[in-house]
Amino acid sequence: MNLLKVLGPVMVGPSSSHTLGALKIARFVYKLIGGVPDEVTFILHGSFSKTYKGHGTDRALLAGIIGLRQDNPEIKNAYEIAKNFGLKFHFKLEDLGDVHPNTVKIKVKRDNVFHEIEGSSIGGGDIKITFIDSVPCELSWDYDTLVIVNKDAPSALKSILATIKVNVANLYLRRINLLQEKALTIIELDEPIENIEEIKSLPSVFECYFIRRDN
Amino acid sequence: MYTWKDIQKMCKSLPLHEVILNLEMFETGVDPKKLRGKLSDMLRIILEEAKDQYGKKHKTLTGMTGENAYKLNKHVPKFLSEFSYIATVTALSIAESNASMGRIVACPTAGASGIIPGVFYAIEKVYKPDFEKLLDSFIVAGGVGKVIANKATISGAAGGCQAEIGTAAAMGAAALSYFISNDPEKVANASALVLKSVMGLVCDPVGGFVEVPCVKRNGNLVNLAISSAELALSGIKSIIPFDEVVDAMKRVGSTLPQNLRETGEGGIANTPTAKNLILNLRKFLI
Numbered sequence: 001m002n003l004l005k006v007l008g009p010v011m012v013g014p015s016s017s018h019t020l021g022a023l024k025i026a027r028f029v030y031k032l033i034g035g036v037p038d039e040v041t042f043i044l045h046g047s048f049s050k051t052y053k054g055h056g057t058d059r060a061l062l063a064g065i066i067g068l069r070q071d072n073p074e075i076k077n078a079y080e081i082a083k084n085f086g087l088k089f090h091f092k093l094e095d096l097g098d099v100h101p102n103t104v105k106i107k108v109k110r111d112n113v114f115h116e117i118e119g120s121s122i123g124g125g126d127i128k129i130t131f132i133d134s135v136p137c138e139l140s141w142d143y144d145t146l147v148i149v150n151k152d153a154p155s156a157l158k159s160i161l162a163t164i165k166v167n168v169a170n171l172y173l174r175r176i177n178l179l180q181e182k183a184l185t186i187i188e189l190d191e192p193i194e195n196i197e198e199i200k201s202l203p204s205v206f207e208c209y210f211i212r213r214d215n
Numbered sequence: 216m217y218t219w220k221d222i223q224k225m226c227k228s229l230p231l232h233e234v235i236l237n238l239e240m241f242e243t244g245v246d247p248k249k250l251r252g253k254l255s256d257m258l259r260i261i262l263e264e265a266k267d268q269y270g271k272k273h274k275t276l277t278g279m280t281g282e283n284a285y286k287l288n289k290h291v292p293k294f295l296s297e298f299s300y301i302a303t304v305t306a307l308s309i310a311e312s313n314a315s316m317g318r319i320v321a322c323p324t325a326g327a328s329g330i331i332p333g334v335f336y337a338i339e340k341v342y343k344p345d346f347e348k349l350l351d352s353f354i355v356a357g358g359v360g361k362v363i364a365n366k367a368t369i370s371g372a373a374g375g376c377q378a379e380i381g382t383a384a385a386m387g388a389a390a391l392s393y394f395i396s397n398d399p400e401k402v403a404n405a406s407a408l409v410l411k412s413v414m415g416l417v418c419d420p421v422g423g424f425v426e427v428p429c430v431k432r433n434g435n436l437v438n439l440a441i442s443s444a445e446l447a448l449s450g451i452k453s454i455i456p457f458d459e460v461v462d463a464m465k466r467v468g469s470t471l472p473q474n475l476r477e478t479g480e481g482g483i484a485n486t487p488t489a490k491n492l493i494l495n496l497r498k499f500l501i
Contacts, residue, residue, distance in 0.1 A: 001361060001364040001365060001369075002239065002242070002243050002245075002361075003235070003236075003239050003250065003254070003354075003357045003358075003361055004250070004253060004254070004257075005364075006322075006323050006357050006360040006361045006364055006369070007254060007257055007320070007322050007323070007353065007356070007357040007360065008257050008320050008321060008322060009320070009321055010257060010260055010318065010319075010320050010321075011318070011319065011320075011321055011325065012316045012317060012318050012319065013312065013313030013314060013315070013316055013317060013319050013325050013328070013425065014275075014276065014313050014314045014315075014316065014325055014326075014424070014425040014426075015325055015326070015425055016321055016324060016325050019316070019325070020321075020325075047423075050423075051422070051423050051424065053276065053499070054276050054277050054422060054423070054424045054496070055276065055423075055424065055425075056276055056316045059316065071260075071318055072318075073317065073318045075316060076315070076316035076317075123370065123372070124324075124370065125321070
């Protein structure tokens with residue numbers, strides 16, 4: 001454990017796993033979809049579902065999905081702010097199966113595009129994004145992350161990687177729809193990329209999201 | 216991973232706070248100057264929040280706490296010194312702010328986030344020191360916390376409250392001893408004395424929420440940091456070296472039954488009053 005982690009981080013209380021971790025998962029989703037969604041459903045599992053209001057998990061999730069940073073004192077007012085954005089939000093309690101006790105599945109809709117992200121708060125404010133649109137992954141968000149829906153065809157990945165000039169730390173690729181010839185590629189990078197538009201314009205790329213890590 | 220013994224050996228040619236920053240550079244590659252800058256931002260936030268929240272009432276998430284800092288601030292102390300009194304009011308204030316979703320620095324954790332503000336705000340008010348000198352002590356607190364985190368744990372869920380509030384108080388005692396003496400040996404003694412005094416302390420939050428007994432433990436145990444520092448400064452030594460005390464704390468933590476490690480099922484969480492409280496709260500909390 002490094003010094004900054006022992007002496008910090010700056011956050012709002014009361015719990016690094018139930019508040020900070022929850023906020024980070026939702027904020028990851030906010031960054032992925034590029035703004036506040038029109039509608040969101042939070043499905044809470046395990047310990048999240050048992051104690052969520054007492055730990056402010058609900059407000060932390062709402063704060064994250066509207067893009068508040070982890071040290072913003074307005075997090076406690078997330079309900080009001082979300083309503084002011086016109087955000088429709090729902091909380092559901094469900095058993096998500098054999099997953100970490102602090103897990104949430106977030107379903108979002110923005111401009112009629114749907115996404116579904118699942119993540120766990122694994123302690124000390126650290127998170128693990130475990131599913132993006134039904135593709136399993138293990139993202140810590142300690143890296144700048146690219147999420148790409150691309151053509152499920154030969155050389156598609158090659159053309160994407162050819163445009164990436166920075167070092168790749170981790171890479172996931174899964175076929176998501178054989179009929180539509182779609183695959184999902186997740187790339188964790190050591191440094192931010194500058195040429196996102198170039199990747200978006202590739203013929204093999206349908207959708208591309210760049211999620212910068214919080215510093 | 217460095218033990219305290221390793222760190223102390225390196226203090227022959229450099230002050231302790233510089234040794235800690237240099238070791239961090241070897242491990243993570245972070246420039247000590249940049250790191251010092253980031254840590255200074257964190258310490259400023261700690262002092263800012265201590266000032267803003269001091270003695271305030273808070274509306275906490277469950278309502279089980281929230282007026283302790285306010286009450287103590289209204290009370291004229293009969294036994295506490297000015298220093299201890301300020302430290303105690305601050306520790307309660309920040310712990311209650313944490314429970315009401317206020318901004319805190321999780322130093323070393325959210326649940327134990329009152330102790331370090333208590334110590335540092337009291338130093339600031341009573342000694343009015345140069346900020347850089349205060350920052351040196353903050354770095355030393357971090358060095359002690361890091362040794363505990365790496366050799367054992369600072370998580371209540373893993374090692375009980377001894378690991379969480381015990382670490383916070385050990386860090387606080389380290390900071391106080393360093394501020395007065397600049398002596399790494401006194402720092403180690405003060406930290407060891409704290410951990411020995413809370414050896415085996417269980418993590419038993421009522422309902423699993425960071426309120427009861429967490430808030431008042433912050434208020435009480437900041438005084439353990441102060442008394443341990445005072446003992447160490449007088450020349451009293453811990454017979455058992457700090458590293459060995461940390462190892463012992465780890466062993467005790469890992470043998471604590473699960474229900475005494477942040478599950479909200481054992482200790483004071485398992486009393487009739489606590490169970491009743493939670494039954495009533497459940498209606499509002501889910």
